[in-house]
Amino acid sequence: xxxxxxxxxxxxxxxxxxxxxxxxxxxxxxxxxxxxxxxxxxxxxxxxxxxxxxxxxxxxxxxxxxxxxxxxxxxxxxxxxxxxxxxxxxxxxxxxxxxxxxxxxxxxxxxxxxxxxxxxxxxxxxxxxxxxxxxxxxxxxxxxxxxxxxxxxxxxxxxxxxxxxxxxxxxxxxxxxxxxxxxxxxxxxxxxxxxxxxxxxxxxxxxxxxxxxxxxxxxxxxxxxxxxxxxxxxxxxxxxxxxxxxxxxxxxxxxxxxxxxxxxxxxxxxxxxxxxxxxxxxxxxxxxxxxxxxxxxxxxxxxxxxxxxxxxxxxxxxxxxxxxxxxxxxxxxxxxxxxxxxxxxxxxxxxxxx
Numbered sequence: 001x002x003x004x005x006x007x008x009x010x011x012x013x014x015x016x017x018x019x020x021x022x023x024x025x026x027x028x029x030x031x032x033x034x035x036x037x038x039x040x041x042x043x044x045x046x047x048x049x050x051x052x053x054x055x056x057x058x059x060x061x062x063x064x065x066x067x068x069x070x071x072x073x074x075x076x077x078x079x080x081x082x083x084x085x086x087x088x089x090x091x092x093x094x095x096x097x098x099x100x101x102x103x104x105x106x107x108x109x110x111x112x113x114x115x116x117x118x119x120x121x122x123x124x125x126x127x128x129x130x131x132x133x134x135x136x137x138x139x140x141x142x143x144x145x146x147x148x149x150x151x152x153x154x155x156x157x158x159x160x161x162x163x164x165x166x167x168x169x170x171x172x173x174x175x176x177x178x179x180x181x182x183x184x185x186x187x188x189x190x191x192x193x194x195x196x197x198x199x200x201x202x203x204x205x206x207x208x209x210x211x212x213x214x215x216x217x218x219x220x221x222x223x224x225x226x227x228x229x230x231x232x233x234x235x236x237x238x239x240x241x242x243x244x245x246x247x248x249x250x251x252x253x254x255x256x257x258x259x260x261x262x263x264x265x266x267x268x269x270x271x272x273x274x275x276x277x278x279x280x281x282x283x284x285x286x287x288x289x290x291x292x293x294x295x296x297x298x299x300x301x302x303x304x305x306x307x308x309x310x311x312x313x314x315x316x317x318x319x320x321x322x323x324x325x326x327x328x329x330x331x332x333x334x335x336x337x338x339x340x341x342x343x344x345x346x347x348x349x350x351x352x353x354x
Contacts, residue, residue: 022065026354028058032082033324033349035134039332040341050082052347053314053324054132057095063102073108074099095153108161117171117196117209118144118227119152125198125207126229126242128286128295129310129326135345136310136328141280141301143225143246148213150179154192167201178213188216206230220276221248229282240284240297247277278303291316295326305333305340320353 033052038044050056059077066072077095079088088094098112114120124130127138139145145152159173176182177189196209207230213223229242284297292315300307308330315323330343 022063024060024062026058026060029054029056029351029353030082031056031349031351033347035349036346037135037344039343041334048083049347050080050084052134052349053326053351055079055088055095056082059096069103069105071102072099073102073110089153098157103163105163107163108159110157110159110161112157113153113155114157114159114173115153116144116149116192116194116211117173118142118149118211118225121171121196121198122207122209122227122229122242125205125231126227126240127282127297127299128231128238128240128284129297129312133295133310133312133324133326134328134347135308135330135343136295136297136312136326138242138282138297138299140308140330141282141299141304141306142227142242142244143249143278143280144209144211144227144244146223146225146246146249148178148190148215148223148250149192149211149225154178154194155180156182157192159194164200167199169198169200171196190215203233203235204230205232215250217250219248219250223248223250231284237285237287240282240286242282244280245277246279249276249278275303289313292322305331307331308343322351324349324351 031052031054032048032050034046035049035052036044036046057077057079059075061075062073064072075096075098076093077097078093079095080086081088093113096114098110098114100108100110102108119131122144123138123142129136129138131137131139139152154173154175155178156176157173159171161171162169173192173194175192178192179190182189191214193212194209196207198207199205208228209226211225215223224247226245227242229240231238231240278301280299280301282297282299284295286293286295292313295312296310298309308328310326310328312324312326317323325348326346328345331340332343334341
């Protein structure tokens with residue numbers, strides 16, 4: 001009896017020690033608000049929509065200290081709509097699903113579904129609206145979220161992220177097939193090489209990312225996408241600038257102008273065009289204003305004929321909850337008639353992070 005009690009105590013002790021070296025966190029973001037959107041020539045659309053400032057999501061991430069300075073890590077993240085409870089990306093963990101290893105001195109390696117480096121690093125550095133705020137996002141003109149790149153997310157990847165050294169961090173990734181399971185024969189898969197370098201030290205942030213996609217079908221050749229930019233925080237105001245260049249676009253009909261103006265409630269008006277390259281640039285400002293922050297930005301894509309400005313404000317109710325409002329006025333090309341159409345969006349909402 002004494003031996004049984006001793007064994008039980010030892011097992012409980014070992015279990016407690018193991019638990020102390022690992023952790024699992026449930027986290028998420030819930031975002032919903034009033035949305036008004038109108039594309040010239042179509043009726044306006046208004047209602048309550050999800051993810052107007054940032055896509056609603058929940059996720060689980062964890063790590064385990066396995067000794068010698070190494071940690072096993074994982075992240076599983078789901079996107080969903082608050083307004084109707086539906087799931088996004090057509091899968092349970094459509095935002096992230098990866099496992100990996102991490103070391104403070106050697107960097108991090110991940111295996112699974114993640115975002116490309118243009119999506120992960122560049123968007124938030126080159127433009128104050130970053131990935132968020134509907135059509136205000138820099139993804140309305142920059143190509144890191146092209147459909148050929150899985151709307152910014154890549155399946156079947158292996159990525160290496162270096163440790164941060166004097167503010168610099170590099171990364172390299174490879175996808176055996178960007179969207180969906182691999183099939184037999186390497187030429188039957190959309191293979192991606194992804195490179196990135198960023199600098200984040202004090203008031204200055206800078207980034208350079210490059211995606212090289214070898215498509216299974218050949219199409220217009222190998223797709224190449226470059227993004228470069230920086231921002232500098234002067235305290236009273238932060239200034240942003242960025243440039244993007246895309247070559248050998250595979251499907252102009254799904255390029256920026258059509259993709260950006262259907263996903264947020266516009267009736268499609270920017271139809272396919274015959275071009276295989278695009279250049280885009282953006283300028284922006286952000287500044288603290290009262291308990292919140294104000295944003296302003298302009299962006300333009302030359303060949304896909306998208307341009308416009310956006311204004312926004314976030315008001316912090318607490319560390320985890322804020323109100324937001326923004327207005328975007330854009331111009332997009334209707335390629336069938338070769339006419340430029342006005343596109344407007346106004347949104348007012350609430351976001352809570354947990």
